[in-house]
Amino acid sequence: MVTHKFRATVGKSKLVNRGERVLVCVSGSQSSVSLLHMIWTGLQQSTYKRLTFEPVVLYIDESVLHDYPLDQVKKIKELFEKYGLTYHIVKFSAAVYLDNCLNKDTNVDQYNDKLQNIFNNLSDLTLKEDMLMKLRKRAITKLADLLKCTRIMTAENEHKLSIRLLSNVALGRGSQISLDIGLAVNNKNNNNTSLVTIRPMRNLSAKEISYYALFNKLDDFMHSNFLTATSEDESIQKTTERFVNDLQVDFPSTVSTIFRTGEKISEKTSAIAYCLLCQGIMEVNVSPSSAMEATKYSKYVSLMGVKALKLSLKELKNEETNEKNCNGCKCRNKQDLKEKIIESLCYACTHIIQELESLDDLPEEILNKEKERLQFKKMEEQIKDFLL
Structure with a gap:
């Protein structure tokens, strides 16, 4: 059998x-x-x-x-x-x-x-x-x-x-x-x-x-x-x-x-992106009222206190970025790369990368893929004004 x-x-x-x-x-x-x-x-x-x-x-x-x-x-x-x-x-x-x-x-x-x-x-x-x-x-x-x-x-x-x-x-x-x-x-x-x-x-x-x-x-x-x-x-x-x-x-x-x-459970969406680390499906165009966004908002409220209640999730992300900026210190470049990589990760992989003290130990192919994505995004922004 x-x-x-x-x-x-x-x-x-x-x-x-x-x-x-x-x-x-x-x-x-x-x-x-x-x-x-x-x-x-x-x-x-x-x-x-x-x-x-x-x-x-x-x-x-x-x-x-x-x-x-x-x-x-x-x-x-x-x-x-x-x-x-x-x-x-x-x-x-x-x-x-x-x-x-x-x-x-x-x-x-x-x-x-x-x-x-x-x-x-x-x-x-x-x-x-x-x-x-x-x-x-x-x-x-x-x-x-x-x-x-x-x-x-x-x-x-x-x-x-x-x-x-x-x-x-x-x-x-x-x-x-x-x-x-x-x-x-x-x-x-x-x-x-x-x-x-x-x-x-x-x-x-x-x-x-x-x-x-x-x-x-x-x-x-x-x-x-x-x-x-x-x-x-x-x-x-x-x-x-x-x-x-x-x-x-x-x-x-x-x-x-x-x-x-x-x-019987499967992802039925035409707008699919893939996680840089696990290569799994990432949710795109997530609704502001989704469980994922609610979890992120709750995290910011826990970290930043009452003032977070007056800001949107986008404003909270910008606020966190400004607080991490240590006045032009060279470590800021590495922090920027980490934040950019997190943008290319699914919800679960984000927690993994946030725990790492340094990205230098990650496989080179992951870092190279992210650099390629950032270069492509930069080129896209440069030419978008010339597109009809």
């Missing part, structure tokens, strides 16, 4: 064409190891049932941020070699900062420091986990381009996607739900517009995957992360997970209900 669900999902509407290169992301979790086994089994089938795409297996080594067992990468490598598939093991810092991140001889010590600085500046576990997911997504997209893959397969199951759905709503990423839980998501905000992320395990429950791994004697290679050994109240993601798990115990259809409801 599990294999049938997987093959039915992959075969739906011909998501993957014959001979296409597919980047299969393996984290070492039970779900990702099961995905790898299903693909390998599908490649061994008779001609009629055989999977016809070309898998390229990817493992991103995040030991720079977490405490891995010393033999973790070695075991992952042995697993890949057992299946005989093309595979790549890439350091996380190299994937985030380097264009040619497949070169194993490159010294990544300085990039390890930059990556650690980013997460050390984020005191909130919620923001750390959110930032990790967004940087990981950017890294996977970059590697798919480098390896000339037109499809990306990830191993999120129904339970994990249900938790992510509710977490996204709590984080202010409601407009991005369809991108984060959809079956096949086209990465429109990327040079390679044909790149599609597929989630073939999304119709499988955590219990089904556990039984599949048990019957096929599959070992997982899970490691610690930011949320390991933390209390349930220290992050939105952990609180959401507890909420869903507790409901699932008394009401077994909780996960499937959340998941099926989330499938």
Whole structure:
């Protein structure tokens, strides 16, 4: 039944064409190891049932941020070699900062420091986990381009996607739900517009995957992360997970209900912009009476007191900018860039960037994209008077 669900999902509407290169992301979790086994089994089938795409297996080594067992990468490598598939093991810092991140001889010590600085500046576990997911997504997209893959397969199951759905709503990423839980998501905000992320395990429950791994004697290679050994109240993601798990115990259809409801939620707007950091959908032309604008206004009132009640949101933003201006000090240039970048971020990513002491540790491509946007905007302002 599990294999049938997987093959039915992959075969739906011909998501993957014959001979296409597919980047299969393996984290070492039970779900990702099961995905790898299903693909390998599908490649061994008779001609009629055989999977016809070309898998390229990817493992991103995040030991720079977490405490891995010393033999973790070695075991992952042995697993890949057992299946005989093309595979790549890439350091996380190299994937985030380097264009040619497949070169194993490159010294990544300085990039390890930059990556650690980013997460050390984020005191909130919620923001750390959110930032990790967004940087990981950017890294996977970059590697798919480098390896000339037109499809990306990830191993999120129904339970994990249900938790992510509710977490996204709590984080202010409601407009991005369809991108984060959809079956096949086209990465429109990327040079390679044909790149599609597929989630073939999304119709499988955590219990089904556990039984599949048990019957096929599959070992997982899970490691610690930011949320390991933390209390349930220290992050939105952990609180959401507890909420869903507790409901699932008394009401077994909780996960499937959340998941099926989330499938029906999508952003229907022609005016779409994309976040500079997470590459997700940004809301444009937001109504002054929206929840987002109300939250911003509340923040200014908390910071500035009674005088904020007499000003509009636009006037409050200008007031804050003037207060930050330290009389021509050189640090003002960096503050200006930070404020400009925030204009290109979604609501949730704004909180992440505001926590960072310096933007110097961000990937160069993010800073370059913002500089290009500012140059284009400046040119647009210069020529608008000459346009009819």
